[in-house]
Amino acid sequence: FQSFVDSGSRYFAASWGGIQWEKQVRKSAQIHRGGGMSVLVTGAAGFVGSHVSLALKKRGDGVVGIDNFNSYYDPSLKKARKSMLAEHGVFVVAGDINDGKLLAKLFDVVAFTHVMHLAAQAGVRYAMENPHSYVHSNIAGLVTLLEICKSANPQPAVVWASSSSVYGLNEKSPFSESDRTDQPASLYAATKKAGEEITHTYNHIYGLSITGLRFFTVYGPWGRPDMAYFSFTRNILQGKPITVYRGKNRVDLARDFTYIDDVVKGCLGSLDTSGKSTGSGGKKSGPAPYRIFNLGNTSPVTVPALVSILERHLKVKAKKNVVEMPGNGDVPFTHANISMARREFGYKPTTDLQTGLKKFVKWYLSYYGYNHGKAVN
């Protein structure tokens, strides 16, 4: 088969469906421990998706990935993550979650017990440049995926990535799951909030088990080049200036930066406790779990403090341009209350920003080298 899909800014073709392809999918989905799960991971060539896929595979679960390798950031990094996963026996299918035929084919080949849905158009500020890519992946793609999940027999349990950005202009701190989320500050946040409502309807009508995870600014090795900690590192090493946003009245912006290994533990914990969907073939036979959890670090750090830590690890002074936060969708601070996730599956982040950034810098230098020159997009 050949499907042509609009992956944000450009069209690409993905081939799938041959005997060899099916063999690869089946092998990748094989469970290597008793009671394990077979998980379809969307966005598997992405930052969080690659880490979660690897962690699942390492503990004996079956994992098949899907990713459209779009060019929102350097696709060669996504391909490198795919190769790294292939070395560990995880196959990442090239395709778009809007391609219902491809998803249906995957469910024909494998009776997935779980879907870890991480494919999305991420990034808060890019929504002003390319709003439709958010609708394409975070709304239309989500619905296509849920349609396939609800029709599957048996239905998988779905765990998916929402975002701390849903708290928007909420001023109560720390952010609790019961706080209001009806004042998004960006289209990105609005599409994640819409995702929370959309998944609720599939839980209600079709009995899909749904868990939404509100990640708080995740960072670490194999990270995203568009995020501040990554682009600051690149610019500092290249001697280029960085732009540090500041809030109104010269107040520093702050984020509850969360290390990737902690987030991965939260993803696995929520998959393990997600319970079962209660429907099959599009029919519900009873109530199914609908859950939402914050996965943060519970200790916000200001952006200037992030820069100071990077300067120390890189042993280079940054050239800083401090400017007032433009009206670009950013919120002044984030801070997670994680007591619900702690209670439900023992979520307990253990990595502070200093330690986590040290690991990131080590990875960055080994991946791009000291002569990183023009290696990154």
Ligand SMILES: NC(=O)c1ccc[n+]([C@@H]2O[C@H](COP(=O)([O-])OP(=O)(O)OC[C@H]3O[C@@H](n4cnc5c(N)ncnc54)[C@H](O)[C@@H]3O)[C@@H](O)[C@H]2O)c1
């Ligand atoms: N990293 C963070 O700080 C953070 C914070 C909150 C929420 N999230 C959410 O977590 C998830 C993972 O984020 P990430 O940081 O790994 O981002 P990422 O961009 O590295 O990963 C997303 C992956 O999904 C793929 N993708 C996008 N649209 C697709 C589509 N239509 N079909 C198939 N594949 C598609 C991309 O190619 C990419 O590899 C996303 O849903 C994101 O919104 C991330």
Ligand SMILES: O=C(O)[C@H]1O[C@H](OP(=O)(O)OP(=O)(O)OC[C@H]2O[C@@H](n3ccc(=O)[nH]c3=O)[C@H](O)[C@@H]2O)[C@H](O)[C@@H](O)[C@H]1O
């Ligand atoms: O938790 C989330 O839900 C989100 O987390 C992440 O968003 P953010 O918290 O905005 O991360 P990031 O871009 O690293 O900016 C960090 C800080 O640096 C400031 N920032 C940024 C860029 C810059 O050039 N200068 C600057 O000061 C900026 O103002 C901010 O204060 C994910 O990208 C996103 O996908 C989303 O899911």
